[in-house]
Amino acid sequence: MSANKKLLMLPGDGIGPEVMNQVKRVIDWMDKTRHVSFDIAEDLVGGCAYDAHGTSLTDNTLADAMAVDAVLLGAVGGPKWDNVERDRRPEAGLLKLRKEMDLFANLRPATVFPALAEASSLKTELVSGLDILIVRELTGGVYFGAPRGIEDLGNGQKRAVDTQVYTTSEIDRVCRAAFDLARKRQSRVTSVEKANVMETGVLWREVATQTHADGYGDIILNHMYADNCAMQLVRDPKQFDVIVTDNLFGDVLSDCAAMLTGSLGMLPSASLGAADESGRRKAMYEPVHGTAPDIAGQDKANPLAMILSYAMCLRYSFDMIEDADMVEKAVETVLDCGLRTGDIMQPGMTLVSCQAMGEAVTAEMDKLAG
Ligand code: NAD
Numbered sequence: 001m002s003a004n005k006k007l008l009m010l011p012g013d014g015i016g017p018e019v020m021n022q023v024k025r026v027i028d029w030m031d032k033t034r035h036v037s038f039d040i041a042e043d044l045v046g047g048c049a050y051d052a053h054g055t056s057l058t059d060n061t062l063a064d065a066m067a068v069d070a071v072l073l074g075a076v077g078g079p080k081w082d083n084v085e086r087d088r089r090p091e092a093g094l095l096k097l098r099k100e101m102d103l104f105a106n107l108r109p110a111t112v113f114p115a116l117a118e119a120s121s122l123k124t125e126l127v128s129g130l131d132i133l134i135v136r137e138l139t140g141g142v143y144f145g146a147p148r149g150i151e152d153l154g155n156g157q158k159r160a161v162d163t164q165v166y167t168t169s170e171i172d173r174v175c176r177a178a179f180d181l182a183r184k185r186q187s188r189v190t191s192v193e194k195a196n197v198m199e200t201g202v203l204w205r206e207v208a209t210q211t212h213a214d215g216y217g218d219i220i221l222n223h224m225y226a227d228n229c230a231m232q233l234v235r236d237p238k239q240f241d242v243i244v245t246d247n248l249f250g251d252v253l254s255d256c257a258a259m260l261t262g263s264l265g266m267l268p269s270a271s272l273g274a275a276d277e278s279g280r281r282k283a284m285y286e287p288v289h290g291t292a293p294d295i296a297g298q299d300k301a302n303p304l305a306m307i308l309s310y311a312m313c314l315r316y317s318f319d320m321i322e323d324a325d326m327v328e329k330a331v332e333t334v335l336d337c338g339l340r341t342g343d344i345m346q347p348g349m350t351l352v353s354c355q356a357m358g359e360a361v362t363a364e365m366d367k368l369a370g
Pocket of ligand 1: 015019074075076077078079091094264265266286287288289290291292293294295300301302303305341343
């Protein structure tokens, strides 16, 4: 294996460094056992970068992120930085990274491991075997649209404005990503918007339909309003294969799908950009959860979402399908054996620390490789 796979690790704040340490353990294992080596650099982002440099993302870190094959990010933020000015806050650094790297497609799988089906807030039979992929548009829409702001009307009133805005090409490229991914799954895509009440929804539906007609005849496309999709996700989630939607609806619906799986601590994500001439896509992999300030520094965090994010990195950035499958299988087996961090603890299971969970995953990989 070549040694020139370049990874940038940005552990971030709170439990970020703790869960990233367990990914390092898996990477060390792969280096020693499979002779897969990465060029790994590590840097600061978020609150820790603000403390060190007065900004949550330095230009150097951004340049490094643009140059590597993939970025692995923990999580950013926490109460310590709640009063920092908006454009220097931890979240601003993360948003800037996503925007500058042009990571327009956010992939959030919601998969229910058999051992955890009972942890879902829904009935076991509704979620057992669930395997949905939500593709959320990540760089456009209402989180970035202009004008935005709060103006003082001078009469004791204020007026706040956000702008939801999408262009044809922004919708087209994320729909293409969803159709391409669906081809490797069950070939079904549900495009979600609110064409009944929003102009962006009307355009979204029109472009999704056109893009589908342009070479994706093998994919079944249907359209659904976002409010109905929220209802369907908790009524009958297994009806979905791939859901593609805008930034705002994707934010809400993917958190809703997250809870079907039982815990935030289990959910990985990938954010991909457009492919360059060599086929390489800028990419960032991160767990869906935040910095969990309530348990940070206590070795209680569930590292599996971070480890599964690394598995997605192997799959999507390095095409190392066998290795990705092995990491995921090791996670599944560890859960089958009854090991649980606090967030997914169930009666009769064995409570383990963040480190012990990481050790169990590599021990399982030993067995799978042996
Ligand atoms: P959170 O995801 O950090 O925590 C929500 C709850 O889930 C907490 O009780 C926490 O203990 C638990 N939890 C989360 N991940 C866990 C894990 N891996 N193992 C065990 N338990 C876990 O969300 P929050 O409390 O709303 O936000 C806390 C901070 O994180 C805020 O500053 C927020 O802005 C930030 N945040 C960052 C990101 C990101 O970096 N992508 C995402 C969400 C929130």
